Amino acid sequence: MSIDPVALANEMLEAAKDILAGDWSNHQGVLAAQSAAIAAQAVEIESLAAQGLVTEDNAEVYRGMIRDLVNGLKWLLVGLAILTIEKIINAFLDILKAALNTALGWGFL
């Protein structure tokens, strides 16, 4: 049985779509929580400034905090993206393995 490249590519694409959709559904909770934390931190800083606790003298402390929070979100997204890529690549390999092994009739991969 010969490999149909279009069907194979579509199967891989569908697998990737499923993984992306599943991961997005799984990750949106933590992304929402982190976005809320950044927003809450902004509100807190506003409140501290109103009380005179954030001034030009100490503003850099709080600026640094916001920078770090955004960086934290960035690294979280990078880590999750790497894991998603791993899953997609593994799914691709599984599909390729099944297709090639079936076509060749022996354990090629």
Added chain:
Amino acid sequence: MKNIGQHKTAVWLLAVLLLVATASGCTVKFASDYDEVFDKQLASFQKQYNDFLIKVAVDRLKYCDAASTEFYDGVVLKNMRFLVTRAYVQGMHTAKTPLPKLITQKCKPTPKAPAKPGDDQDKTLKLCPLRVTTKKDKSGKPKGILTPDYKAEFAEIWKRRQDMVFGPYDLEVLACRCNQSFSQALGDALDDVSLVTLCQLHLLWKSLYRLALDHAVASANGKTLHSRQLAVHSRQVGSFFQNLMFLEKEKKAARSIGKDK
């Protein structure tokens, strides 16, 4: 045209192979002996750290000190980057002592600091958090010393907290989790995700460092941090902690799928 097609296929195949190798977290281990360069760097790190602690006195602390992460970024982070890069290239278990233990042993901030009864050294973060201890010199003048034994200091902050967003985790747990994540990040599977974990850990340490320093500034001025300031700090710590936990959970789940197969 055929040649171009073959060339494209080869490049594509190479790219896929590289992606697979990177994404699957391939690590190369070397069974080499003790890494002298690594050890020297740790010794140098130890010295820089001690010099910093000696240099910083409580009467010099101002808000600009709390804002500045010059020492943290310039010394701690630079050294951490070196150690991680070195470990990446050289293999993780070049030394007889596991790497995380080496770092915590070598980076003991104050060699003369008396160990507290019941202190579990393995559970104590030694690199970042600082604590102000006031002692009197020979003339009777108060002298402030910063020490990284943060447990007592943070426990006090925690006691005073009023509206902590970051509630259920106590410091002991946090310290344990930090060390665990660090050990894992520098453990067997040093890969891209581990490096991301290290970045998160760096931010977590930085937030602890900033909290300790901010608190030290307030103490030096005879004040305590306002509850809302503590809330800001605590949310900061909590946020990185949550990121670490979530990444760790996701990594475990993703990798266990691979193992099942």
